Amino acid sequence: MPDPTPLLDCRQIGVAYHGVSALVDVDFDVQAGEVHGLVGCNGAGKSTLMKVLAGVVPQYTGEIHLGGLPIRLDSPRRAIAHGIAMVYQELSGIGQLSVAENLFLSRQPRTRFGNIDWRRMRREARQALAELDIDIDVSRPLREFPLVIRQMVEIARGLHSGARVLILDEPTSALSLPEARRLFELMRTLKSRGVSLIFISHFLEDVLTVCDRVTILRDGRKLLTDQSAKLNRRAIIEQMVGGETAAAGQDATEVTLKPESKEPIRLRVDRWTRRGCFTGVSFKVHRGECLGLYGFVGAGHQELLHTIAGAQPVQAGEIRIDNSPRRIRHVADAVEQGVVLVGADRGQTVVRGASIARNITLAHLATSVGSWITTRKEVMVSQPVLEQVGCRPPDPCKPAGQLSGGNQQKVVLGKWLLGPIHVLLLEEPTRGMDVHAKTEIMRLVREQQKLGAAVILASTEPEMLLTYADRILTFSRGQVTAEFSGKLVTKADLMHAAERELERHD
Amino acid sequence: MTENAQPATAKASATPRQIHWADYAPLLSLALIMGVFTLLVDQFWSFGTLSLVLQQSAVLAIVATGLTYVLLCAEIDLSVGMVALLSACVCGVMWEQPWAAGAKGTAHAASALTIVFVIGVPIVLATICGWISGRLTISSGLPSFIITLAMMNITLGLARFLTKSEKFAVPGVLTKIGNDGWRLFGGLRIPQSAVLAAVVMLVAHIVLEHTRFGRYVYMTGGNREAARLAGVRTDLVVIRCLAICGLTAAIGGLVNAGRLNSVSLDQNADLLLDAVACVVLGGTSLFGGEGSIGRTIIGVLTFTTLKVGLNLMNVERLIKQSPLPAGWKSQWLEASWVTQFDLLRPFLLGVVLLLALVIHGRLVKRRE
Secondary structure (H helix, E strand, O other), X not given: OOOOOOOEEEEEEEEEEOOEEEEEEEEEEEOOOOEEEEEOOOOOOHHHHHHHHOOOOOOOEEEEEEOOEXXXXXXXXXXXXXOEEEEOOXXXXXXXXXXXXXXXXXXXXXXXXXXXXXXXXXXXXXHHHHHOOOOOOOOOEHHHOOHHHHHHHHHHHXXXXXXXXXXXXXXXXXXXXXXXXXXXXXXXXXXXXXXXXXXXXXXXXXXXXXXXXXXXEEOOEEEEEEEHHHOOHHHHHHHHHOOHHHOOOOOOOEEEOOOOOOOOEEEEEEEEEEOOOEEEEEEEEEOOOEEEEEOOOOOOHHHHHHHHOOOOOOOEEEEEEOOEEEOOOOHHHHHHOOEEEEOOOHHHOOOOOOEHHHHHHOOOHHHHOOOOOOHHHHHHHHHHHHHHHOOOOOOOOOEHHHOOHHHHHHHHHHHHOOOXXXXXXXXXXXXXXXXXXXXXXXXXXXXXXXXXXXXEEEEOOHHHHHHHOOEEEEEEOOEEEEEEOOOXXXXXXXXXXXXOOOOOOO | OOOOOOHHHHHXXXXXXXXXHHHHHHHHXXXXXXXXXXXXXXXXXXXXXXHHHHXXXXXXXXXXXXXXXXXXXXXXXXXXXXXXXXXXXXXXXXXXXXXXXXXXXXXXXXXXXXXXXXXXXXHHHHHHHHHHHHHHHHHHOOOHHHHHHHHHHXXXXXXXXXXXXXXXXXXXXXXXXXXXXXXXXXXXXXXXXXXXXXXXXXXXXXXXXXXXXXXXHHHHHHOHHHHHHOOOOHHHXXXXXXXXXXXXXXXXXXXXXXXXXXXXXXXXXXXXXXXXXXXXXXXOOOOOOOOOHHHHHHHHHHHHHHHHHHHHOOHHHHHHHOOOOHHHHHHHHHOHHHHOXXXXXXXXXXXXXXXXXXXXXXXXXXXX
């Protein structure tokens, strides 16, 4: 039974960014010594709520009480002073510094001469970690330790600064199973010492294992808070996804996928392995087919695209294009085979300072412009491409950096149109774009598909895949967990598969 | 190719490229420096001064050309001065071998083949030095700053060991290139070294603007990851740029040795910093992707004009001619900053360079 006065009590929290509501009237409370799970789809408002608690969103409305007293969290400093600490998904520890230095960052103990008291710092660091049953050499640099230790150090840092409420944002998404179990043990230890934990995760199994209560958010509103013993995965996913099947917009939430294509196989990947990203991944894509890869951030499906395109090395595996084995060591090799990548981060795919024409011709300079390059020739080559992709403005002399995100992406795609496209790899191709730009990009992709290209679309948005993919593979922690084809698939099915554990045989 | 056949092209090229002050800042500072010296130096606008500027800028221009390639792909080569020195030393030492011209370079006449060999080997050697720096930069993932710093010491050490700190003669053809020129009308003299520099720069310009390699240099500097993801072998681009930089450093070092008619260890000490100053003064970005050989020409001319102008400036005469009260004049003529003005010249050079660079930097920042 919940305690009558919770440690942290948020009442009717609301947040709006530029008039768009991100959170509406959310009530949320955490008891002392409780592990409280927070779940919801992308954009449900989990991270916004946590940012409010971390003091990063000072413009929130509503009231927050800590230990019965009203507080106002208008800066990160204030949040820390009240004993609320956040452990971010992207770790903020400094790898080059020692574990002890990380623990005492900005509050190093001083000697009476004012210089850092290294001995005391190391001793106290050792003690602080020993209390959490972590036995490591605190004078070694943080980067030498595995992720789980780094996360634990981060937690210890929060505790050492006097935190009573710890927020853990997706701590297990990049951990192996034994590592995750170790983290859960630590969370139980903390709980028994009266520390409250808020646990945000896509991995519902983890949430149900470790949490006392679970709160489900959807579209910025709280749906329910309940004892985790009374919930199960299916029920939670149904709540998260909700009855939004008939929701507005063109995005599908359930769709009947096609059976596997009868066309010849264009790309076949066998036992593809990259250390720390994915292991033993095998799949095939047919001509004119769009294969969707679904997984949460860090599942490995995005790195997979980079390795196929030759941008990152792999340790093992084979690749066959049109049934003949190929070796791809550099991006240039892949481009020659017609295997091309449209990356998610346009900061890494567009040369912003160079003209649009130069960006368009970059990949196929020899075949499109020839060996004597002039601006005039380049403009003539890139002009039809710009018109084909519908770039606005279609001015090849303008610096590419002056285009909007959607138009920059058209330039990235357009660059590949000057050569053969046999396999088109798309990594979150429409991230951050409006509906209009999104449709235009995907229209271009569909055109290539009709011409026989095999498309692989990796995304963390299920709607995107349900709308555009013919067949879907789900990834979890570097492995394929399920394949969907030829039957009805819902958003919930995908999420189920993506958070499923594959027991490793090691 | 008619305009009518390509209406889209015509439309596109009709759109003017956005023009900003920052693009013209290097040209304006050159004009400003020329203007100031016109006032300060008697008969600054003469063919004599022009010949002097051309003569002085040749070595710098050759070295700065290779450095432009390196800066364009967002790397740096700190070894240019010492690589230039090493190649001149190798040339001198070989020239005094018994199989070449012998001791003091005068013992007997050398064949044309020997001369080509004695000049060619140091050039190849310097190119290899640059190539090694590039390979190590790529394979180690360290900044080229560190790798070429080490290369600077390696080449200096080798040069010392080879010459045993002695002076060596160089082939006569280098002396000719370094000192001779063609007299034109009215005292204008075009030094052969300036013509050589012009040829080097022209080739470099054509490669940079009209070949695939040149384009890859710009794109690698503009965004290395984007260029790599478009299939450009950015690692090879960087290695080749550093090799080119070694090549031009060697040519510069040999011309400089010819100009001084001998090789010794005290040469080329300032070459690196002067060359970097020239490239940056021309408006080439230290962060890559922006710049050109044309800009480097402007930078080199600005730098040498400033240096020549400061050398030609006669402070005592300026004070005597000025319409100031006689008391001040006599007092100033005694002052140490006038009597020892020579010692102040590097200070003034530094101050003017600093001013120019800071103003350029601020203009570029304002544009972005």
